[in-house]
Amino acid sequence: MTSAIDTQGLTKRYGRRSALSGCTLSIPAGKVVGLVGPNGAGKTTLLHLAVGLLEPSAGRIEVLGHRPAESSEQLARVGFVAQNTPLYASMTVGDHLRLGGWVNPTWDEDLALERVEHLGLDVSQKAGTLSGGQRAQLALTLAVAKRPELLVLDEPVASLDPLARREFLQSLMSIVAEHGVSVILSSHLVSDLERVCDYLVVLVASRVLVAGEIEELLASHHRLTGPRRDGLHLPPDWEIIEETVTERQCALLVRHESPVHDPAWTVEQLDLEDLVLAYMGREATDGHKQGRTLVGAHS
Amino acid sequence: MIELHLEARSGLPPYQQIVRQVQRALRLGVLQVGDQLPTVKEVVERLAINPNTVLKAYKELEHSGLVSPRPGIGTFVTATLSDxxxxxxxxxxxxxxxxxxxxxxxxxxxxxxxxxxxxxxxxxxxxxxx
Amino acid sequence: MIRLAWRQFRTEAVVAVVGLVVVAIVLGATGPHLVHVFRTAPSQLTNTYRTLQGAAAVLVLVAPAILGIFFGAPLVARELETGTFRLAWTQSVSRRSWVVVKFALVGLVTSGVAGGLSLMVAWWANPINIVNADRFSPANFGMFGVVPFGYALFAFALGATAGLVFGRTLPAMATTLVGYVAARLAVTYWIRPHFEAPLRLSLPLSKLSGLGFTRSPSGPVTIGAIPPNIPNAWALSASIVDDAGHAPTARYLARVCPTLAGGPGSGAVGVTRSGPAPGGGIQTCIARIATKFHAVVTYQPASRYWPFQAYETALFAVVALALAALSVWWVRHRLV
Structure with missing residues (x-):
């Protein structure tokens, strides 16, 4: 099966500044992928590279097995909702649906109309007067009605109020359930993505820190608390993500392959947010010393 | 039909929360043999969660012999825990x-x-x- | 894609067409009277509808710039400013097609509007142009014929390309205005005269429209020639030379025209026009000069009017196409 997104050393530079450095990823199709990272980490750059709005300075990217935007067929296979959901302000909702049909041979008009009706959007309303939530829903409708295999959404809920955010994610998930489309969406908040994603990519300061199935990530990362012991011998497959040592106690956040047997350790589950924050914290403190890119094992 | 819900801070993964809710409904007799579970799309649309989460929960229930899918129709209760x-x-x-x-x-x-x-x-x- | 481009441009196109219709009504209502004056009292033509003549001339002159500024500059810049290019470029249409269709459609409409306007004014002003017989002069050449089509294409392409390169509408509008005016002036005065080598005409001083004398602050006097009126030709220069090709020296002028050299101050000291003589002293001195000197006039003859129209239209159209090609390249290779 072809990957949804496959990159090798993908790099985008603007002059001397790197927006994305040596990004190597292999995201299987059929996933809902969360792309998390602070603002300015390179999320938008990565997504723009995936939809062909940008071209790499170095490295390689393939989306659904092809170079992004290499042909109109390839453009048709990927639906994109850009940040702040740009729409033609002076055109009505109905105009947008019509233009979607004009520029997409794979346009599913029934789907578009059904969604607009379901959302309660007025087709004669100008897009410029829609609320943030309605804009996002209309933009999503445009992206979905071209019946893509992959949906790419850049910070789709960042500017929405909690209710609109929930409604948007409900829409998105019902689309995934109905059409089996792969999705990659970015956010600077893990909490936005926790429930909807099954694959996570953490991007900080233009680098991929960790990527993998959320379930595997949660199964392989734990917080361990134990008495302080100097000259600690840790199993070779442990990687310490975060370490807090007090006089008596030692708390570690580790990534490990084998189960933890040592009874001296109290093992605690992590939630996704803890995990992501630990990686971000590590990048902030000693990212330059350690191996910075740690890419999850993928099937 | 039962309504499923998620608790943000329960500490349990969402799919396990669904499994437990169905099990409890079976135990309390809210769900009887022959009843239909909400479709994946319905659950997903209500809870804004990943469809794979719901599928995984239903698969686990299927493995423990409590429900079985009828392709194209839905998932139905085949056993009960209340006996x-x-x-x-x-x-x-x-x-x-x-x-x-x-x-x-x-x-x-x-x-x-x-x-x-x-x-x-x-x-x-x-x-x-x- | 054509339908999308048209839908986005519809409002502007309608405004332009309404404008054309208004102009057509005004010109259609007043045109017959001009023809009547032409048949009955042609000398009165220049004084008939003076304001309207001026307004029509200004309109034709500025139309390409206005269209370049309001149709060209925002065409892509607006999409870049509002981010809608990200919506447009991720539909199932390559961005190459997107930019080509937008440029072609709006460019042709723009050219048609400016050209159509010029044709209407040309129809209306035909009696005046016949009487004036001055269509080749810089003031009139750019208003009629086919050049307005080329100017509009160029102004549009300049605006659209500037908008694309700057990514902002306002700087693109300013660039269009400055660039268009500069290009028109440069072509009119530096390039158009050289489309073909001008013809030369030698004639006695009395056949000139007039002579001008100028004195510099330090005293010496110079003489200048005002070209004769050749119907529908473009007089480029006129000079006064002797048989060896030399202009009269200041010393010579001082000798033959002592009245001019002796007076106080500086500047133009006398101009003669064909017709009644302004002063006996100057007439005498001109008569003396005419025995030794004659005038040489360079000009583009009336028969070259249409070839020059074609050259200039082609020049602007080619530059417009080059700008469009630059835009396509820019969209594909710089905005990535």
Whole structure:
């Protein structure tokens, strides 16, 4: 099966500044992928590279097995909702649906109309007067009605109020359930993505820190608390993500392959947010010393 | 049909929360053999969660022989958990209520009661395993 | 894609067409009277509808710039400013097609509007142009014929390309205005005269429209020639030379025209026009000069009017196409 997104050393530079450095990823199709990272980490750059709005300075990217935007067929296979959901302000909702049909041979008009009706959007309303939530829903409708295999959404809920955010994610998930489309969406908040994603990519300061199935990530990362012991011998497959040592106690956040047997350790589950924050914290403190890119094992 | 929901801070993964809710409904007799579970799309649309989460939960329920999918129609309950044990719920519940009243009279607040219950529950579970 | 481009441009196109219709009504209502004056009292033509003549001339002159500014500059810049290019470029149409269709459609409409306007004014002003017989002069050449089509194409392409390169509408509008005016002036005065080598005409001083004398602050006097009126030709220069090709020296002028050299101050000291003589002293001195000197006039003859129209239209159209090609390249290779 072809990957949804496959990159090798993908790099985008603007002059001397790197927006994305040596990004190597292999995201299987059929996933809902969360792309998390602070603002300015390179999320938008990565997504723009995936939809062909940008071209790499170095490295390689393939989306659904092809170079992004290499042909109109390839453009048709990927639906994109850009940040702040740009729409033609002076055109009505109905105009947008019509233009979607004009520029997409794979346009599913029934789907578009059904969604607009379901959302309660007025087709004669100008897009410029829609609320943030309605804009996002209309933009999503445009992206979905071209019946893509992959949906790419850049910070789709960042500017929405909690209710609109929930409604948007409900829409998105019902689309995934109905059409089996792969999705990659970015956010600077893990909490936005926790429930909807099954694959996570953490991007900080233009680098991929960790990527993998959320379930595997949660199964392989734990917080361990134990008495302080100097000259600690840790199993070779442990990687310490975060370490807090007090006089008596030692708390570690580790990534490990084998189960933890040592009874001296109290093992605690992590939630996704803890995990992501630990990686971000590590990048902030000693990212330059350690191996910075740690890419999850993928099937 | 039952309504599923998610608790943000339960500590359990969402798919396990769904499994437990269905199991509880089966135990309490809310769901009977032949009843239909909400479709994946319905759950997803209500809870804004990943469809794979729901699929995984339903698959686990299917593995334990509680439900079975009918392609193109939905997922239906094929077994129930309420059978024999359900009859004994009444008296046990009475006992528990009496014990709770006793604990309150002894001056325990809700948190202390819960802590005591959890602690005893775990101790008894450990004994059961050992 | 054509339908999308048209839908986005519809409002502007309608405004332009309404404008054309208004102009057509005004010109249609007043045109017959001009023809009547032409048949009955042609000398009165220049004084008939003076304001309207001026307004029509200004309109034709500025139309390409206005269209370049309001149709060209925002065409892509607006999409870049509002982010809608990200919506447009991720539909199932390559961005190459997107930019080509937008440029072609709006460019052709723009050219048609400016050209159509010029044709209407040309029809209306035909009696005046016949009487004036001055269509080749810089003031009139750019208003009629086919050049307005080329100017509009160029102004549009300049605006659209500037908008694309700057990514902002306002700087693109300013660039269009400055660039268009500069290009028109440069072509009119530096390039158009050289489309073909001008013809030369030698003639006695009396055949000139007039002579001008100028004195510099330090005293010496110079003489200048005002070209004769050749119908529908473009006179480029006129000079006064002797048989050896030399202009009269200041010393010579001082000798033959002592009245001019002796007076106080500086500047133009006398101009003669064909017709009644302004002063006896100057006439005498001109007569003396004419015995030794004659005038040489360079000009583009009336027969070259249409070839020059074609050259200039082609020049602007080719530059417009080059700008469009730059835009396509820019969209595909710089905005990535």
């Amino acid at each position: 024999g044990s359900f009859a004994s719920h009444g008296p046990l519940r009475q006992d528990l209520l009496r014990w709770l009243a006793k604990a309150r009279r002894a001056g325990l607040d809700d948190e202390s009661i819960e802590a005591l219950f959890q602690d005893s529950f775990r101790a008894s579970a450990d004994q059961g395993v050992a």
